[in-house]
């Protein structure tokens with residue numbers, strides 16, 4: 001019975017440690033964001049970091065769907081685009097307050113996700129992947145062809161700047177903090193979901209969908225819910241993107257962007273909130289560093305994806321942690 | 332009277348009970364033959380897979396509160412029957428009544444909520460989650476907080492979560508697994524995993540529990556512990572169906588036994604009746 005005490009004492013600690021770890025990770029995250037925001041003066045770097053934040057939001061949402069519900073979406077850029085175009089048209093063309101437009105953008109994306117997800121998620125296997133692939137392309141064609149509203153392939157000009165009272169987000173620094181504030185909120189939100197009854201059910205689908213159903217989880221509904229949630233995060237990212245660059249065009253929301261989002265999640269490590277951050281950072285920074293090689297961008301991404309899948313199938317986050325673990329264990 | 336579906340009619344109820352020492356001491360035959368409420372009724376159920384007849388015109392019923400053994404050689408259709416009672420497969424013909432109502436078209440998760448739980452022949456725990464979390468997922472149909480609950484963490488949500496954890500720990504104690512509460516389910520020894528599946532199934536507060544070969548992979552000591560656990564579950568008033576190849580367990584613990592062979596019901600009766608049934612002997616010897 002000595003063993004018993006040992007084990008329970010040990011496991012009790014695990015729970016406490018994981019809570020402490022979360023708090024520590026959050027603290028590091030907030031400090032890092034604050035330091036970057038305060039120290040970095042160069043507008044180019046601030047801009048890059050803001051893009052990292054926007055991409056992290058995209059990866060976070062998709063990660064919930066891919067990493068936890070085990071469903072691939074190959075058209076997620078569509079929700080990103082719906083968020084961006086909704087706010088562009090409402091605030092740019094119709095003069096609606098961007099904040100009201102944000103609500104419409106999120107509601108619109110969630111509604112579309114519901115309609116697209118309802119039939120596709122009922123089917124097993126990779127139907128969602130196929131369904132969303134087609135869906136993403138159709139949405140992109142609409143952005144391109146409905147030129148009276150969207151500006152067509154030449155893009156939409158005249159998206160207003162964000163303001164909150166006397167606070168203007170014209171300033172790159174303010175925008176940086178806005179985006180990363182939203183990212184932090186989204187991280188907390190994802191963690192809350194994952195540690196809840198809903199999150200447990202979600203993780204159970206990942207471990208075994210058959211058993212999950214058999215113990216009473218409505219897996220179809222849950223997948224639909226998380227699909228809608230990831231669409232909402234995509235729309236928020238699109239909103240932030242549109243008001244940041246103030247000019248949007250269909251290419252920013254095409255198939256390649258969807259693939260890039262999937263790559264971020266896979267590289268960072270599926271089923272890991274911090275992995276989404278890492279994946280988004282890498283895939284935002286790399287093209288900047290490979291400036292002269294724009295044509296080879298996709299090849300480089302493909303190579304990285306292949307290498308990660310071969311050598312670190314759990315993703316870079318897990319892989320690096322494992323290497324660190326080995327290194328620490330060395331005598 | 333309950334249709335026993337057996338060739339042999341009533342046996343002498345009073346005198347023969349003690350005569351055979353291998354018979355189940357749990358329930359007098361007179362009790363079995365009395366008009367007990369039926370929790371499960373299966374009527375001429377058939378199921379084909381391609382050319383294979385997995386179940387062929389099966390009819391039987393299970394009375395409330397009993398343990399109903401389900402035995403038969405490999406490929407007899409036992410697991411298929413469980414898959415149909417839990418709503419995973421729809422029948423080609425025939426129907427199933429649970430508590431008097433047809434389960435047709437009711438989705439799997441709704442049947443769990445209605446009170447049917449199961450364990451799997453090949454362990455299907457959520458391997459990356461802890462035992463506690465596994466049991467908490469088992470409680471899914473008895474708890475209700477959803478997306479907004481998770482996001483807002485309102486007081487009732489936290490209260491529900493705390494209560495669920497307490498109940499899960501109770502169940503883990505009940506199944507004798509408290510040493511493993513916070514371990515990953517995938518890391519448990521196989522014998523414990525089998526017990527863990529029972530804990531997870533009990534978490535949904537079933538009125539009918541289907542156990543598919545719970546003793547497979549267990550050693551003698553563990554099998555005995557399992558037998559005791561099943562008795563404890565029975566005392567809670569939970570009806571059980573038990574698929575088991577371990578005959579001493581199946582015969583020792585069941586109130587009645589149904590024998591399947593190649594999709595057909597070969598016999599039904601008390602363990603003692605089954606052990607004396609020539610058809611059953613033939614089926615088993617023929618296979619072995």
Ligand SMILES: Nc1ncnc2c1ncn2[C@@H]1O[C@H](COP(=O)(O)OP(=O)(O)OP(=O)(O)O)[C@@H](O)[C@H]1O
Nearest residue numbers: 380383385403404405406407408409410411412452
């Ligand atoms: N999903 C399926 N698809 C095709 N055939 C199936 C399927 N499920 C079961 N069968 C077939 O139905 C028959 C009955 O199988 P079942 O698993 O129900 O037997 P069992 O009595 O549980 O056997 P065991 O003791 O080996 O577990 C077998 O011939 C099996 O191959």
Ligand SMILES: [Mg+2]
Nearest residue numbers: 409410411452
């Ligand atoms: Mg079987």
